[in-house]
Amino acid sequence: xxxxFKEIERKWQKIWEQKRLFYVNEQDNRPKYYLLSMFPxxxxxxxxxxxxxxxxxxxxxxxxxxxGYKVLQPMGYDGFGMPAENCAIEQNSHxxxxxxxxxxxMRGQFKAIGFGYDWDREFAxxxxxxxxxxxxxxxxMYEKGLVYKKSSFVNWCPHCxxxxxxxxxxxxxxxxxxxxxxxxxxxxxxIKITDYAEELLDHSKLGKWPQRVITMQKNWIGKSYGIEIFxxxxxxxxxxxxxxxxxxxxxxxxxxVLAVEHPLVKKLKIGSQYEEEIDKFVNRIINExxxxxxxxxxxxxxxxxxxxxxxxxxxxxxxxxxGNYVVMDYGSGxxxxxxAHDQRDFxxxxxxxxxxxxxxxxxxxxxxxxxxxxxxxDDGIMSNSEQFDGMKSRDxxxxxxxxxxxxxxxxxxxxxxxRDWGISRQRYWGTPIPIIYCxxxxxxxxxxxxxxxKLPENVQVGKTTxxxxxxxxxxxxxxxxxxxxxxxxxxxxxxxxxxxxxYYARFCDPKNDKMPFDKDIAAHWLPVDQYIGGIEHACMHxxxxxxxxxxxxxxxxxxxxxxFTNLLTQGMVTKDGAKMSxxxxxxxxxxxxxxxxxxxxxxxxxLFASPPxxxxxxxxxxxxxxxxxxxxxxILISEKKDFLINSPTxxxxxxxxxQSLKNLRYSTHxxxxxxxxxxxxxxxxxxxxxxxxxxxxxxxxxxxxxNCSDIEKAIYRESVEIIPKLLSPFAPHLAxxxxxxxGNKPSxxxxxxxxxxxxxxxxxxxxYVIQINGKIxxxxxxxxxxxxxxxxxxxxxxxxxxxxxxxxxxxKVIIVPQKLVSIVIN
RNA sequence: GCGAAAGUGGCGGAAUUGGUAGACGCGCUGGACUUAGGAUCCAGUCCCGAUUUAUCGGGGUAGGGGUUCAAAUCCCCUCUUUCGCACCA
Numbered sequence: 001x002x003x004x005f006k007e008i009e010r011k012w013q014k015i016w017e018q019k020r021l022f023y024v025n026e027q028d029n030r031p032k033y034y035l036l037s038m039f040p041x042x043x044x045x046x047x048x049x050x051x052x053x054x055x056x057x058x059x060x061x062x063x064x065x066x067x068g069y070k071v072l073q074p075m076g077y078d079g080f081g082m083p084a085e086n087c088a089i090e091q092n093s094h095x096x097x098x099x100x101x102x103x104x105x106m107r108g109q110f111k112a113i114g115f116g117y118d119w120d121r122e123f124a125x126x127x128x129x130x131x132x133x134x135x136x137x138x139x140x141m142y143e144k145g146l147v148y149k150k151s152s153f154v155n156w157c158p159h160c161x162x163x164x165x166x167x168x169x170x171x172x173x174x175x176x177x178x179x180x181x182x183x184x185x186x187x188x189x190x191i192k193i194t195d196y197a198e199e200l201l202d203h204s205k206l207g208k209w210p211q212r213v214i215t216m217q218k219n220w221i222g223k224s225y226g227i228e229i230f231x232x233x234x235x236x237x238x239x240x241x242x243x244x245x246x247x248x249x250x251x252x253x254x255x256x257v258l259a260v261e262h263p264l265v266k267k268l269k270i271g272s273q274y275e276e277e278i279d280k281f282v283n284r285i286i287n288e289x290x291x292x293x294x295x296x297x298x299x300x301x302x303x304x305x306x307x308x309x310x311x312x313x314x315x316x317x318x319x320x321x322x323g324n325y326v327v328m329d330y331g332s333g334x335x336x337x338x339x340a341h342d343q344r345d346f347x348x349x350x351x352x353x354x355x356x357x358x359x360x361x362x363x364x365x366x367x368x369x370x371x372x373x374x375x376x377x378d379d380g381i382m383s384n385s386e387q388f389d390g391m392k393s394r395d396x397x398x399x400x401x402x403x404x405x406x407x408x409x410x411x412x413x414x415x416x417x418x419r420d421w422g423i424s425r426q427r428y429w430g431t432p433i434p435i436i437y438c439x440x441x442x443x444x445x446x447x448x449x450x451x452x453x454k455l456p457e458n459v460q461v462g463k464t465t466x467x468x469x470x471x472x473x474x475x476x477x478x479x480x481x482x483x484x485x486x487x488x489x490x491x492x493x494x495x496x497x498x499x500x501x502x503y504y505a506r507f508c509d510p511k512n513d514k515m516p517f518d519k520d521i522a523a524h525w526l527p528v529d530q531y532i533g534g535i536e537h538a539c540m541h542x543x544x545x546x547x548x549x550x551x552x553x554x555x556x557x558x559x560x561x562x563x564f565t566n567l568l569t570q571g572m573v574t575k576d577g578a579k580m581s582x583x584x585x586x587x588x589x590x591x592x593x594x595x596x597x598x599x600x601x602x603x604x605x606x607l608f609a610s611p612p613x614x615x616x617x618x619x620x621x622x623x624x625x626x627x628x629x630x631x632x633x634x635i636l637i638s639e640k641k642d643f644l645i646n647s648p649t650x651x652x653x654x655x656x657x658x659q660s661l662k663n664l665r666y667s668t669h670x671x672x673x674x675x676x677x678x679x680x681x682x683x684x685x686x687x688x689x690x691x692x693x694x695x696x697x698x699x700x701x702x703x704x705x706x707n708c709s710d711i712e713k714a715i716y717r718e719s720v721e722i723i724p725k726l727l728s729p730f731a732p733h734l735a736x737x738x739x740x741x742x743g744n745k746p747s748x749x750x751x752x753x754x755x756x757x758x759x760x761x762x763x764x765x766x767x768y769v770i771q772i773n774g775k776i777x778x779x780x781x782x783x784x785x786x787x788x789x790x791x792x793x794x795x796x797x798x799x800x801x802x803x804x805x806x807x808x809x810x811x812k813v814i815i816v817p818q819k820l821v822s823i824v825i826n
Numbered sequence: 827g828c829g830a831a832a833g834u835g836g837c838g839g840a841a842u843u844g845g846u847a848g849a850c851g852c853g854c855u856g857g858a859c860u861u862a863g864g865a866u867c868c869a870g871u872c873c874c875g876a877u878u879u880a881u882c883g884g885g886g887u888a889g890g891g892g893u894u895c896a897a898a899u900c901c902c903c904u905c906u907u908u909c910g911c912a913c914c915a
Contacts, residue, residue, distance in 0.1 A: 001865085215830065216910060224914075244915060257915095296827075296913050330914045337915085344913055417914060538910085608851070609838060615908095617838060621852050628866095629851085635866095677842085687840065690850035697850090769846050774896055776846060814895055820845055822895045 002627075003634035005598030009733040013114045021749055022061075022116035024070045026524045033069040034525045035061050036504055036564075038533030038541070042077040042084070042124070044102035046109045048573040048580060048606075048618065049534075051590045055603040056570055056612045056685070057532050058115045059729040063679050065116075066728060066753040072525055074507040075110060075117040077103050079126030081496040085429035089462035095429040096457060099126055109591065113599045114733060121510045125499035130506065131431040132452030133516040134498055137548075139434060140555055142445050146192045149443070152329075152422065153261060153290065156184035161466050162426050182287045188424040189433055189492065193547050197221055197416045199561075200546055207565040210613070213538045220539040222417025227401055229336065229410040231256065233264075234308040234317055240264065243331030243415055247400040248393040249338040251385040252359035254349070256309050257302060257321045257335050260285045261328035265305075268320065272306040278322065285324045293324055300325045300348045311336075312409040314386070323348065329419055339375065346375035359384045360393050421544070423495040428461050428468035430493030438480035438487040447481050453489070467491050500541055501548040504528050504563055519557050531564035534572070542567070568683065571615035573606075580618070588618050600731035601627040607685040607730055629693060630734055633723060636700060637738045643704070644720055645743045647713035653759070661715055664702050665760050668719040671695040672756035675726045685730065692726050695719075725754045769820040770795050772804050780821075788815050795821040 016022065024032075037057040040050055061073045079099050087102075088095040103124055110117065123130050141147045155164040157174040164174060164181060174181055193200075201221050203214045226245035233240060242256065258265055260282045269278040281303045285293065292298060302323035309320050325344055326335055339349035339356040349356050360380040361367050367376055382388045388396045404410035424433070432453045434446035446453055456475040459468050469475060469491035480487035502516065508525040509517035527549075533541075542564075549563035572579050575586040593602050605626035609616045637644075657665075671691050678688035704716050721742060728735040728748050739748040762784070768791060770778040778800040782791055792813050795801060801823070808825040815821050 212830070212910080219829075219911060222911090222914070226915085242915085246915080294913065298913080300913080325913050325915095327914070335915045342915070344915080347913095415914075417911095535909085611839085614839090619838070619852070622838070624864095625851055631866095682842070684842090686838090687842095687850080690840075693850055767846090771845085771896070774894095779846080812895060814845095816845060816896095820896090822845080824895050 003631050003734070005600065005630075005733070008737045009112075009114060009599055012733045012736045013111065015736075015746060016114070016116070016749075019747060019750075021065075021747060022071070022073060023118045023120055024072050026521060028070045030068055030070040032072065032525055033064045033530075034072045034528045035064070035530045036074065036507070036528045036532070038531075038537065039076045039078050039500070039503065040106065041081065042079055042099055042102040042106055043087075044105050046106060046113075046590055048588055048590055051113070051602060052573050052606045052616055053532060053534075053570050054110075054113075054115055055606045056568070057530075058603070058732075059607060059679070059685055060530060060532075060683070061116050062732060062749065063729040063753070065749050066725075066751070068752070071116075072507070073115075073117055074121040074510075075115070075119075076122055076503060076507070077106070077124040077126075078496065078500055078503075079103070079124035080131070080430045080493075080499055082425075082427055082429070084126075085427060085461060088429075094457070095461060096126070099124070099429075113594065113602075116732075121507050123506065123510050125496070125503065126429070128452055128454060129511075129513065130503075131455075131499065133502075133506070134431040134494060135434040135446070135451050135453055136448065136516060137502065137551075138494070138498075139445050139448060139451075141191060141551065144551075144555070146195060146551070147189060148192070148420075149187055149189050151185050151187045152190075153183045153286065154186050154188070154422075155181050155289070156186070157181055163424075181289055183290055186424075186426075188422045189435075189490075190420040190422050193421045193544070194416055194418055196547050196550055197223070197418050199550055200418075200543060205561045206567075209567045210535075210569050213535065213542065213567065213569060216538040217543055220418065220543065224415050224417075226413055226415060227404060227410045228332065228413045229312065229404065231309040231312060231336070233320075234310055238264070238267075240309055240320075240334055241332045242334050242336045243413060244336055246338070246341065246397075247404065247410070248382065248385075248388075248396045249341045249359055250311070250313050250336070250400065251388075252338040252340050252357045253311055253318060253336040254339060254355045254357055255319045255321055255337045257323040257326050257337055257348070258305075259326040259328040259333040260322055260324065262322070262326075262333045264334075265322055268305045268307045274304065274306050278303055278305065282322065288324075294327055298324070300344065300351065302348060302352060304352075312407075313404075319354070321348075321352070330417070331415055340369075340372070341375050341377055343375045343377060346372075357384060421495075423498055424492040425495055426467040426491075427493055428455075428459055430496060431455070431499065432469070432475075433490045433492050433494060435490040436478060436480060436487045437490070438483060438485060440485055441480055441482040441487075444480055444482050444487070450481065455493075469493070497541060497544050501544040502552065504531075504545065505549075505552065505558065516557070519559075522557065523559050526558055527560045527562060528564045530566045530568065532568045532570060535569040538569075568612060570612050571610065573616045573618055575618040577617070593623060597623060597627045598630075598733070600630055600734050604630065604689060604731050608689045609686065611684050611686055629696070630731060632696060632700070633727070633734065633738065636696070636720070637723075637741050640704075640720065641741050641743075643706070643713075644717050647717040648710050649714060649717060651711045651714035653757075655711055657711060657715070660702065661712060664698060664719050665715050666763065667695050667698040668715075668722055669756040669760040671726065672722055672754055673761065676753070676756075679729060688726075689730060692723070695726075696723065699723075722754055724748060725751075766818055768795065770798065770801055771820060771822045772801065773824060774822070777801060777804055788817070791815055791821060795823070 035057055037053050061071045064071045084095050084099050088098045091098055125131060157164055157179050159177045159179040160174060163186065201218060201223060224245050226243055227247050228241045228243050231240045231242055265282060269275045300323060302321045305320045305322060307320045308317040311318055337345040339345040339354065340358045341360055356369060358367055358369060360376060361383045362376060362380050379394045382391045382393055382396050401412050405412065432455055434453045436444045436446060438444055456472045459472050461468055476488050476491060478487055478489050505517050505522050505526060508522040512518055545563050549558060552558045575588060578584055578586060580587045590602065601623060605623045606616060608626060609622060674691040675688045678684045699719050702716065704712065724735045724739040736746060736748050740746050764784050765781050766784060768780050768782060769776055770780060778798050780794055780798055782794055792815060805825055810823060810825055812824040
């Protein structure tokens with residue numbers, strides 16, 4: 001017989017809603033705990049990854065509630081974005097219609113699983129009341145000079161006439177129409193996240209974050225110290241700045257390479273005999289897929305410009321080349337090349353027969369030009385470097401910095417790998433960028449009181465191959481806020497990462513129509529105490545959100561430095577060792593599992609299968625095991641409830657009782673301790689659930705009946721009554737039901753967590769393991785307060801031990817209190 | 827290539843501080859109940875070898891070496907896997 005999970009789950013979901021258990025406010029004077037899971041993109045159905053993520057969060061939420069916190073656990077939807085737009089195109093519908101339909105479906109699923117959300121705070125980022133504040137924040141950033149427009153090269157599909165993200169142009173072909181992707185120069189809006197690079201590099205104000213994520217962010221930001229050196233263009237006053245981290249190699253610089261996009265390229269080629277060839281080369285390279293072009297194993301290619309630069313340290317003329325391996329958006333887009341000491345330059349110089357000059361000798365001074373098969377990139381002894389000769393190259397670096405700054409040929413600089421964030425998308429389903437172009441006034445930001453700039457609805461999505469907003473003439477044509485003359489609106493929309501960069505703050509005050517959120521209300525809830533989501537967001541969403549938070553702090557809206565105190569990155573749900581995906585045909589539909597076994601079973605399985613940070617391998621049999629576990633509990637309570645209700649609740653704690661009864665009581669208190677610590681200190685739910693299973697085994701093995709003594713009945717009752725409590729974070733519906741069956745007043749979440757009694761964890765006998773020369777040879781049981789000397793004496797007189805040590809010399813006896821005796825003999 | 831993490835039975839995993847390796851669950855084997863079992867319950871289940879079979883010995887945490895009375899745990903080398911970065915000057 002299966003326990004009636006359907007009725008039970010429906011019943012308690014209704015009661016929780018009636019009691020408004022998960023709705024919180026600022027007036028409530030319990031301490032706050034803000035728990036947030038990354039909100040989903042509304043695809044219409046929850047997948048196993050969501051269930052896993054949200055089950056982890058819900059377990060923590062319920063545990064915290066029982067420990068006296070008011071837990072803010074909100075839920076919403078990341079509604080905008082290309083997948084939603086494409087989904088609508090496929091269904092020949094409109095994204096607004098399909099997105100809100102999908103949200104409806106997902107809300108239904110969330111409620112059927114019984115997650116403890118404050119539904120009063122629900123919103124979607126595509127709600128007009130939400131995205132207007134995207135625009136407001138954008139304008140604040142604009143005011144602060146953090147927003148600018150520049151043209152940059154992007155992946156462009158000539159057939160679809162749209163910008164593609166890197167992952168949509170992976171092999172150089174459009175994911176949708178298989179057209180070869182080209183690089184196109186497009187005007188785009190950028191946000192100066194690099195202004196915050198230094199602060200984003202500081203992770204010291206965070207609580208518990210996975211080291212992995214911190215390292216990934218550090219690498220992504222990629223700080224490097226170096227110097228910008230000014231080279232002069234020969235026969236001109238033009239200066240070409242070049243960034244290097246190796247000024248110690250400057251005397252070995254034998255040529256210079258510019259990126260194809262470098263502004264100087266156009267100037268240099270004019271009047272040059274190479275002009276035509278340069279044009280051909282530059283056009284070819286510029287149109288190549290940028291990811292492929294800048295991959296390490298792509299062959300280096302270049303072309304001579306016919307012009308020269310002057311190496312400022314020795315006045316030598318060096319040829320200026322243009323090359324495919326130099327990127328425009330790092331440093332200055334120009335590099336000084338030292339082929340002897342840089343592998344890329346070495347390969348390039350070999351290919352094009354450019355001079356190579358050793359300026360750093362290895363420690364044996366045996367480096368010879370003719371024998372070099374690769375660049376010598378290590379430290380060494382300075383040579384061919386005039387006054388620096390003979391110094392250790394590492395020591396020379398600082399001296400050269402100083403020397404160059406004194407001579408005004410360079411400035412010490414810090415460079416970051418992090419680039420400014422391009423937020424323009426030539427797509428419909430996103431937040432309109434609140435900018436107006438006026439022929440007279442130029443670029444004019446939309447005044448605050450004219451927000452929101454509404455996304456027009458009467459746009460035929462997918463019917464055009466250009467940015468759909470361009471076809472909405474009612475939208476595009478407007479009047480200039482400054483001069484009142486005719487003007488045009490910006491038709492690009494925002495990257496959806498903009499939306500998700502501050503949603504955690506909106507949840508604090510989701511209905512506010514005067515501000516993104518009230519700063520005092522937000523101060524009450526922020527920062528998020530525990531954030532939970534996938535590691536794939538390490539360098540995107542999590543970095544953007546940290547940046548936003550610092551910006552919001554700088555404009556006085558929040559008062560902390562970091563948005564998320566603790567971060568938990570949960571693993572994926574896999575099947576047959578691979579991430580579930582339609583193309584691999586290994587998707588398991590959570591709805592089917594929930595219909596068959598119930599929400600509690602799915603939660604227990606997910607949490608029990610592995611620790612939260614690790615991947616969970618889906619296993620049909622494992623789900624049955626989880627279901628079996630819950631059934632065993634149900635049967636136990638059903639059979640014993642009358643007996644239990646009639647059993648006494650109190651007993652004399654100091655009474656002498658049998659060993660088996662002592663063991664049961666030990667199991668009870670030990671399990672409370674184990675489960676509490678596993679959740680609180682370690683967030684390791686698999687071992688917590690294992691401990692409950694073990695305890696259940698102990699309880700069912702203990703036979704009771706009407707003839708038992710009162711004290712037996714009382715200890716047995718206690719051992720059963722902790723089960724609903726310990727189960728409440730993981731299988732909430734069943735926990736409530738059996739809690740009620742045992743004669744308690746609902747809800748269990750209003751009843752508080754349980755504590756254990758240290759007294760019952762003390763065993764009156766201690767088992768000592770006896771090792772002889774490192775091997776376990778015997779075990780002895782001694783009284784609790786047996787002294788070290790006594791334990792040693794008992795161990796040495798143990799029959800088995802004696803047979804081993806007879807006639808041997810005892811060299812050493814080590815006693816680890818409460819644990820073991822280690823005897824060393826020869 | 828660089829960086830990080832990990833590697834434990836047939837499987838998922840446990841061992842929290844260097845102290846009884848394999849908790850808990852799945853699967854499997856045997857048994858009970860049964861018209862039936864894909865339900866439930868009971869027993870067994872790391873490998874090898876003995877045996878008096880409710881016993882004993884040996885081996886064992888990717889492989890090799892080391893530190894220690896004692897290593898899955900600490901150190902060194904090798905291999906494998908996963909993840910991240912990848913011409914960043």
